[in-house]
Amino acid sequence: MASAFSDIAVTVVFRGTPHHVNLLPESTLGDLQNQLEKATSVSPSLQKLLYKGKNIKQNRDGQETIASMGLRNGSKIQMLGTTSEELDGIQATESEQKRINQILQERALKPAYKVRSTGTMNSASLNYGFHQLLPLPHLRNPTSAHKLLRRLSDDPAIQHIMQQHQFSVGVLTELAPHEHPGLLGLNVNAGQQIKLRLRTDRYDGFRAYNEVRRVLCHELTHNVWGDHNNDFKELNSKLNREVAEFERARRDGTHSLSGLDSYDVYEPSPELEAEAHIHVLGGSGPFNRDEERRRHLSTEQELEDSCGTAGPSSLGP
Structure with missing residues (x-):
């Protein structure tokens, strides 16, 4: 005994x-x-x-x-x-996702329209954006998660780059920490769905907005480039610069989302380039180009490591 x-x-x-x-x-x-x-x-x-x-x-x-x-x-x-209750919710969500995917596939067969620079928003430009926001109903506070997804969707800087690059995303949803603990974002089928980690690991709140938005810019880049190659890095850097430029111009009162004429050419000044790096990294204070470049590379590597879209860690819906 x-x-x-x-x-x-x-x-x-x-x-x-x-x-x-x-x-x-x-x-x-x-x-x-x-x-x-x-x-x-x-x-x-x-x-x-x-x-x-x-x-x-x-x-x-x-x-x-x-x-x-x-x-x-x-x-x-x-x-x-995953608890039994959460599993039931996930299965229900997956069933809903299959229905949504079928609708999106049917839409994809219809002719697409290209945004023209007319100086005002036209009906074709409405094709570019997020067509559905979908928080996970089996997790706590789905209303708060939906508000965060709505804030991302309505963010003027995000709307700007969506129009500028003609990005269309079928579903913007969240990625539960317990499903893929190592991931912060996932782009499924080049924009059919984008999943973002909204919540903290302990489910006691939500991650900082600017961090989530930075991951969103990373995943939007996967609408064009699948792998984390030089083409990807160039476009991802450009999106972050354009977000910073748009927000600065908006603060100065010189930019309007409805004015599409200014979208055709983007030539950032050295000052805006600096601000873009600070904006992406969440930094503040005097700008040191070498220091910020090192921090930028480190942050982008962290994003690549926690992205499930490219490489052998790529995941399906």
Whole structure:
């Protein structure tokens, strides 16, 4: 008979909440997962258990003992996963997405119209923008998520680059942290959908607006270029510069979204180039070109690493 001292007490943290689980050394991984299912409503098949940065479920069938896996009294485990309630919501959302995708495919077969520079907004220009905003209804505060998506959609600087580059996005929606923990954004089928990480990892609020908007500019670039090559980097940099230029001109009262004539040519001044870098990086204060260039490259690399659109990490809808 095992003594009390032979018990192994582990702490499993799920979305910021610790769950204390007592196990015997001969308890199996499956026993641990069953206890976690009762505590979190996440089924074993959807649980991802990270111990010392490694997935302890990988290449295991659930019959290995806790002791043989190296877990000791006081071990801490991080758990990722989707609850049964969230899974039902995701499935309902996916069904709705399939219906939306079918509608968008039917629209794509219709003739497209090109925006002409007339000095006023015309009906063709309405084709460029976000056709639907879709927060995830199974997550908390979908109303707040919808307001953030609406703010992005109505952002005058974003509307400006959408018109300027004739970008059309079928659905602007959110990317739940538990679905793809490493991603901040995803562009599906060159603008059919753009998914953005709106929420914090702990679901206790929303990420900073300027950070989300920067990711949106990155994903809009994928409407044109799939890979993170030089063509992509050039266009992505240009979009961020145009956002900064538009906002400066708007503050100075020299730019109007309805005045499309000014969209035909973009030649940023050195001062605007500097402001664009500061705007993209969220910086402030005196501009040091070398320092800002290093920060810019570091930030863009971080965005590429957390983007699921290009490369082997590319994900589907």
